[in-house]
Amino acid sequence: MAKGKKSTVFFCQSCGYESPKWMGQCPGCREWNTFVEEQITTASMKKNANGGVIRQEPARLSEIITKEDDRISTGIEELDRVLGGGIVSGSLILVGGDPGIGKSTLLLQVCRLLSENGRKVLYISGEESLKQIKMRADRIGSFSDSFLLLCETNLDMIEETIRKYQPGVVIIDSIQTMFQESISSAPGSVSQVRESTAVLLGLAKGLGVSVFIVGHVTKEGTVAGPRVLEHMVDTVLYFEGDRYASYRILRGVKNRFGSTNEIGAFEMREEGLAEVKNPSEYMLKGRPKGASGCVVACALEGTRPLMIEVQALVCHSSFGIPRRQTTGTDINRVNLLMAVLEKRMGLQLAGCDAYLNIAGGMKIQEPAVDLGIVLAITSSFKNCPVDEKMMVFGEVGLSGEVRAVSMSEKRLQEAKKLGFTVCILPKANADSLKEVEGIRIIGVANVQEAIDRMS
Secondary structure (H helix, E strand, O other), X not given: OOOOEEEEEEEEOOOOOEEOOOOOEOOOXXXXXXXXXXXXXXXXXXXXXXXXXXXXXXXXXXXXXXXXXXXXXXXXXXXXXXXXXXXXXXXXXXXXXXXXXXHHHHHHHHXXXXXXXXXXXXXXXXXXXXXXXXXXXXXXXXXXXXXXXXXXXXXXXXXXXXXXXXXXXXXXXXHHHOEOOXXXXXXXXXXXXXXXXXXXXXXXXXXXXXXXXXXXXXXXXOEOOOOHHXXXXXXXXXXXXXXXXXXXXXXEEEEOOOOOOOEEEXXXXXXXXXXOOOHHHHHOOOOOOOOOOEEEEEEEEOOEEEEEEEEEEEEEOOOOOOOEEEEOOOHHHHHHHHHHHHHHHOOOOOOEEEEEEEOOOOOOXXXXXXXXXXXXXXXXXXXXXOOOOEEEOOEEOOOOEEEOOOOHHHHHHHHHHOOOOEEEEEHHHHHHOOOOOOOEEEEEOEHHHHHHOOO
């Protein structure tokens, strides 16, 4: 390949915004003094031995053959669920998460299970030595000889190794440590991350190799580097949870081969990450009995119904401005629902502090949790406990009406599995549902009806 032309551009280190000149404030993320100067090379087109340009010919859709065995099972059901059924051959998967959350541990477990099934796996680390990886591997279990390790950061050497050994799955840990000699900027810079990902994308599609790349995250929780990185890959997975707690949530935020917003639940143990087959039961462990302000609601994460405990504490404020604090949900949504209770129900909440918590460390944005938040706040304000065997779900509008939500039958089946006997849900859903044995269904049209039935 002939050498390309070099040019100078400025990149924002925070969000990856590109500009031909330096600016004090980034127009993309509004951060100050984040622009750095980098040289980029515009590569020329690839040519064959005769000097002609290599071109890809268009193909008819009817000529393209897909096979059922294009997906590879990882051996971990929770991970397969998030991926949409397994690893697709030739896919590029980005795994992000906080330091110490368990990204490398999970991928090492995947390597172990794949190599046990006879698949050749290549694990490339730019952060740890072979001995460090060996120590973690010994804690996880025994590995077969089809598992290969390489400590390298030069992408040209990595590409040569992949082409030589032809593995089925490649792990890159992490993309911020990789570099190309043709690019003058330092590893981890916007140019290096973008060009390194482009090379790995070409290898994945050209050789049919499935590539996992680990990405560091910023303080905002997004993958460090240019935003285009998430657009280039086929799947984006985020590991969530407190690094000091035992639970972990693997969330799919982008998936070209399956549904998005699927979650997988894991528990960190000494021997690695263990699957949590029933996260609803796990989230409800240790639930208080007979306490006011505690309501069980049902949220939907992808296609999985998830039972969560909504906890509220409402008390009179000692200050001029009452305090509002939420954990696990949007504070603006909680303020809106409290305004509905004041206006439509006459509850005097203006002089009260309000604290709301989604137990278990989950972050829930689905509107179906609205009714659970409303009943939890009302229960705490009136000091009136809610029935322990009651589960609720429904979206609350500004007029105090309870609106219908999707997949109500799945939510009821999950409640039945965990032993709930009463369910308050939108009247529109209740009218179209068949009776579920063992659960008394209460359809409500507005918040007033729900509050009247909550005890």
